[in-house]
Amino acid sequence: MGKVSVRDEWLAQVGVAVGYALLYLAINPISTTYFPIHAGVRLACLLLFPYRFWPALLVGESLSNGYEVYSCLDTLGPVWVAVRAIPPSLTVMPFVWWCRKNMPPFPAKHLVDIKALIICALLSSAAGMVYSTIAYSVLIDSARPTAPLIDIAIGCFLGPYLAIMCVMPWAVMVKLDYRAGHWRELVRQVTASRLFLDTIGLLVPSLAILFWLSVSGDEQVKQIAPVAVFLPMAWLTLKHGWRAAAVSGALAIACFSLQILSVNEFETKTYATQVLLAIGITCLFALGARISAQLMQEQKERQSALNVQRLARQTLQMGEQRMRQTSQALEYLAGSLHVTNSRLLEQMRRIVPNIESHAFYKQALSTQTQVYQLAESMHPLAWRERGLPAALNETVARALDEAGIAYRCEITGRGFTRLAPSVLTVTYRLACEAVVYVTSRLACSRVRLTLRGGETHGKRWVVLRIEGVLEDTGVANAVYFAEERQRLASKLGASALDVSEMRDNVGIFDGALHLRTRKDRLRITALLHDVLQEEQRPVPTPASAPLRLWVK
Known part of the structure; x- marks a missing residue:
């Protein structure tokens, strides 16, 4: 078993070395001094591959780099070839190792530190600058015509840094989003995202227009084009965070690098464009990291609010179920009392004549009635057996009729049977609370639901x-039925909530409640949304893991 593991490990090492060498040779024709894509691919591989594959990467780069350098032996001399034969990864590896050890860009599997990525890119570019400057100094010592060494050093820093910022973010996003066996789902998710649509609809046309202006326009337009490109990039970053900065930055770098691919000598204009792109994209990355953190914090707060709402709904429904069970138990108790009282009265009639006129008989009937009323107020029988419309048409109507208040109920629409039980529960309880609130006005003589x-x-x-009609002529009637009005809340099982408390209950279901008062009208309107689909829907996972920002 161990031999098989060793063989597999060697095959993996050989595969990484060969694959990296072929990739190095494939991108070499499009890699220039101003845009060395090798630098971006190199850093991405060193960041993503485990340490045990670093020797394979070094071997692969040594082979491909030595093959490319050897072709320059006749033109640049053996000294330059000997210096350039050293693989550039050898100078970059110590800095990447230090970053991965002391400030890891990926503290966890799906966690990224933007600050560490930027620092690692800067250090790698600086290491590449030293390596390339030494190689060019050999040409200067050989008295070959070349640019000043300071210009060479600046160009050898800006070029690799832009290449890194163009390639590395894509590798980071793939690492964060990749799930084994889910490539189709990932591609579908990316193409359907708002970032992809905004990039295709806004950024790509803007880059195309600005690139055309920078090529065919006059000198003033050519200076303005690299600055104007940051407008759509900043808009995307503010909307989508660091991923937008990564995508738009890579496209901008690739676009403007095409403009200078034909340049063979260092120029001041090239410096200006490169410096502007480097500073602007770095700042956008930093800003995007902060925006991403804010967006994810808002997402966490929304998720916490949804969890609180879900818990409140579950608590409400569980409380309603307990009330229903208690109501059924009280009805059973009332039935038992009725049977017991009937048997007891039959026996007492033989001993005590006219037992119906005695206080004991009246007390027994009163106790039985009170138990029934308590069970009815906790959970009406009509609601339990025939649903919400029956409870509104029968239970509420009976309670208001006993209080001397006219009542009218209209039920329209469809879909009541498919609503979540918690929505039906809060609808009935809200109707009872609103009826009690409206009828608390003595002038209320009619209620329309x-x-x-x-x-x-x-x-x-x-x-x-719920609309209550206020009539001054109904005050006398309200005084006459004052006792029944006072008992209205207990009959309906209401808690006499005020408007703000009712609004809080409605808010649990993403609804709204409005109170409108007129001279002769008092109206309460509530809108509630069904949550059955949302409760069955799985909790969404963030597109990327939380970020440790460049500002901690």
Whole structure:
């Protein structure tokens, strides 16, 4: 078993070395002094591959780099070839190792540190600058015509840094989003994202226009084009975070690098474009990291609010189930009392004549009635057996009739049977609370309840409206039924909530409640959304893991 593991490890090492060498040779024709793509691929591989594959990467680069350098033996001399035969990875590896050890860019499997990535890119570019400057100094010592050494050093820093910022972010995003066996799902998710659509619809046309202006325009336009490109890039970054900065930055670097691919000598204009791109993209990365953190914090807060809402709904429904069970138990108790009292009265009639006129008999009947009323107020029998419309038409109507208040109920729409039980529960309880609130005005003589259900874009909803008619002529009637009015809340099982408390209950279901008061009207309107689909839907996972920012 151990021999098989060793063989597999050697095969993996050989595969990495050969693959990296072929990739190095493939990108060599499009890699220039101003845009050395090798630097970006090199750093991406050193960051993503485990340490045990570093020797394979070094061997692969040594072979491909030596093959490319050997072709320059006749033109640049053996000294330059000997210096350039040293693989550039050898100078970059110590800095990448230090970054991965002391400030790891990937502290966890799906965690990225933007600050560490930028520092690692700067250190790698600096190491590449030293390596390339030494190689060019050999040409200067050989009295070959070349640019000043300071210009060479600046160009050898800016070029690799831009190449790194162009290639590395794509590798980072692949590492964060890659799931084995889910390539199709990943591609579908990327193409359907708002970032992809905004990039295709805004950034790509803007880059195309600005690139055309920078090529065919006059000198003033050529200076403005690299600056104007940051407008759509900044807009995307503010909207989508660091991923937008990575995508837009890479496209901008690739676009403007095409403009200078034909340049064979260092020029001041090239410096200006490179410096502007380097500073601007670095700042956008930093800004994007902060924006991403804010977006993810908002997402966490929204998720926490959803969890609180879900817990409140579950608590509400569990409380309602307990009330229903208690109501059924009280009804059973009332039935048992009725049977027991009937048997006891039959026996007492033989001993005590006219038992119906005695206080004991009246007390027994009163106790039995109170138990029934308590069970009915906790969970009405009509609601339990025939649903919400029956409870609104029968239970509420009976309670208001006993209080001397006219009542009218209108139920329209559809989809009540498909609503979540918690929505039906809060609708009935809210109707009872609103009826109690409206009838607390002595001038309220009539109540009209309107319930309407519907569905919009696949999401079900229900609207409840309670309207009380205020008439000065009804005050006398209210005084006459004052005792029954006071008992209205207990009959309906209401807690006499105020408007703010009712609004909080409605907010649990992403709804809204409005109170409108007129001279002769008092109206409460509530909108509630069904949550059955949301509760069955799995909790969404963030597109990327939380970020440790450049500012901690």
